[in-house]
Amino acid sequence: MSAIIDVSGVSKSFGGVKANTDISLTVEKGGITGLIGPNGSGKTTLFNSIVGYHPIDGGSIKFEGQEISKMLVPEIARLGLLRTFQQTRIYGEMNCVENMLISLPHRKLSLRDAFKQNTAEDSEKAIHLLDFVGLFEKRFLQAGSLSFGQQKLLEFAMALMNEPTVLLLDEPTAGINPTLINGLIDRLRRANTEFGITLFIIEHNMRVIMNMADTIYCLAHGQMLASGKPEDIQDDQRVIDAYLGAH
Amino acid sequence: MSRNHLFYAVLLAATIAAPFLFPSYTAFLATLWLFIIVALTWDMTGGQMGYNSLGNIFFYGTGMYAGAVIAIGLYFPVGEWTDASRTEVLTVTGGQYYMGMLLGIPGAGLFCGLCAYLIGPLFFGLRGPYFAIGTLGLAIAAGEIVSNIEWLGGGQGISMPHSPLHPDFEKVLIYFLYAGLGVVLFVFLKWLYSTRFGAAINAIRDDEEKAEAMGIHTLRYKTLTWAISAVFVGMAGAISAFQLIHFEPLETAYQTINLGIFMVVCVLLGGKGTLWGPVVGAILFHVFKEVTWNYFLGGQWVALGLLIVVIVVFFQDGLMGYLKHIRPDWFGIRVDEKEADA
Ligand SMILES: Nc1ncnc2c1ncn2[C@@H]1O[C@H](COP(=O)(O)OP(=O)(O)O)[C@@H](O)[C@H]1O
Numbered sequence A: 001m002s003a004i005i006d007v008s009g010v011s012k013s014f015g016g017v018k019a020n021t022d023i024s025l026t027v028e029k030g031g032i033t034g035l036i037g038p039n040g041s042g043k044t045t046l047f048n049s050i051v052g053y054h055p056i057d058g059g060s061i062k063f064e065g066q067e068i069s070k071m072l073v074p075e076i077a078r079l080g081l082l083r084t085f086q087q088t089r090i091y092g093e094m095n096c097v098e099n100m101l102i103s104l105p106h107r108k109l110s111l112r113d114a115f116k117q118n119t120a121e122d123s124e125k126a127i128h129l130l131d132f133v134g135l136f137e138k139r140f141l142q143a144g145s146l147s148f149g150q151q152k153l154l155e156f157a158m159a160l161m162n163e164p165t166v167l168l169l170d171e172p173t174a175g176i177n178p179t180l181i182n183g184l185i186d187r188l189r190r191a192n193t194e195f196g197i198t199l200f201i202i203e204h205n206m207r208v209i210m211n212m213a214d215t216i217y218c219l220a221h222g223q224m225l226a227s228g229k230p231e232d233i234q235d236d237q238r239v240i241d242a243y244l245g246a247h
Numbered sequence B: 001m002s003r004n005h006l007f008y009a010v011l012l013a014a015t016i017a018a019p020f021l022f023p024s025y026t027a028f029l030a031t032l033w034l035f036i037i038v039a040l041t042w043d044m045t046g047g048q049m050g051y052n053s054l055g056n057i058f059f060y061g062t063g064m065y066a067g068a069v070i071a072i073g074l075y076f077p078v079g080e081w082t083d084a085s086r087t088e089v090l091t092v093t094g095g096q097y098y099m100g101m102l103l104g105i106p107g108a109g110l111f112c113g114l115c116a117y118l119i120g121p122l123f124f125g126l127r128g129p130y131f132a133i134g135t136l137g138l139a140i141a142a143g144e145i146v147s148n149i150e151w152l153g154g155g156q157g158i159s160m161p162h163s164p165l166h167p168d169f170e171k172v173l174i175y176f177l178y179a180g181l182g183v184v185l186f187v188f189l190k191w192l193y194s195t196r197f198g199a200a201i202n203a204i205r206d207d208e209e210k211a212e213a214m215g216i217h218t219l220r221y222k223t224l225t226w227a228i229s230a231v232f233v234g235m236a237g238a239i240s241a242f243q244l245i246h247f248e249p250l251e252t253a254y255q256t257i258n259l260g261i262f263m264v265v266c267v268l269l270g271g272k273g274t275l276w277g278p279v280v281g282a283i284l285f286h287v288f289k290e291v292t293w294n295y296f297l298g299g300q301w302v303a304l305g306l307l308i309v310v311i312v313v314f315f316q317d318g319l320m321g322y323l324k325h326i327r328p329d330w331f332g333i334r335v336d337e338k339e340a341d342a
């Protein structure tokens, strides 16, 4: 396997707060990579840096070998590097199917395609993916009226609709009904194996990420604390201390 | 023929018959169409895309001048035409007048569309109130700048070539130019809002950050939307130029507090972000305006101010928004009852 995302020496601070200090990591193509760390350790900040949400103070970020640290959010998204939001962002006034149709991969649409109506295949794909995440029954309901967990599932389905190469998921299981978490883990895995999407997942829930990821990185206080296979991370005293210390 | 088709056919027939059935209202109806055009185009950015422009009147004024420059410039040097000390009488023939219209109106539209396309990237870096004020600044500045360009007649304004038609017929011609443009615009928007482009600009309105994160060409769509609306406003401006015969920059062309505000009020009254809202709003507003301007002369601005306050305070979503609220099913909106109650 080869690195599809290559972060090296990235730092980012907000005023006096050093949210990320000299972070280096790689995300392997085709795999599932985890990013863990206590609250406030800088995980979301790192995601934001990767997708171009804010300029970084130093370092380099490469996607498929191309330097992207100076690119804009939509440009990076159109390369096939997509993210979901920790706070979940969907278009609340529209129904689920409309949310899905807006998420068609615009990098694959020419301007002429944009002036066409959605096709029957687009709608089929939308409904199929809504079914995939378990929202088939809710497909014509206004998205803003769904529960937080369902909105998260919708956001995940929208990301799949976009056919990304890499998907960055910020705490996909937060706020999801615990009885549904296993189902979601299964779907994340299938997104990886069946759709071939490389996943990079921020997860607070250790059990979830240990189950899924091939490689895990752990941040603490904005710095890289440890990295390795799940079983190594699980037994790493520094990681255990960081988590215990935070609670 | 479905009921919908029948409805549109009746409307179209009424539009065509109106100036013949009610000849004394031709000018009133022409202005109504102008209001419909500026309201529909304002709603493209304001309602459908979430960018409230206070400067769309810039395209109206620029369309007037562009139309004039083309209609005159085809046959005379514009500077000579506008020269105040000129003594010789310059006139155009009937054929030249119609050729000026034929080229001047679409030409003005294209020129305004190009202007919007070029300045769009500058303004679409601004959000919320900054966009609104920025665009207003554009319209105000343009009026002042044009007042100082002698070539365009300066503060005195500019006179259009004389129409070969009897004023009564000229009125009907102007009515049909506005009505034709309005109908084309309505049909065009009905189609545009059904495309992926329409969905994309709605996405920008609902959550632009999300739209960017999903890779939507936000700047391209925003600029194009504004440019398309500018084409129609510019054409409407050029028609107004022919209608008014003589116009000047500050009170007529770049009339920020009149038409520039009216278009926003029309949309707010009818309901933002809907196809019919701006049309209904334009009708309501135009009637309101005629009544207050005719019967409360002197108090008309007070009445208009009160209307704006009432809309903004009590009726923010306009008539269509209100209907959407009490009858969501008419608009195909369904909410998750279980979650909504929980
Ligand atoms: N936009 C911002 N402005 C100021 N401080 C920020 C901003 N974003 C994050 N931070 C700070 O950076 C640190 C890391 O935050 P974050 O990346 O959200 O952590 P995590 O996702 O690991 O919980 C925190 O101290 C947070 O307060």
Ligand SMILES: [Mg+2]
Residues within 6 Å of the ligand: A043, A044, A045, A086
């Ligand atoms: Mg976070």
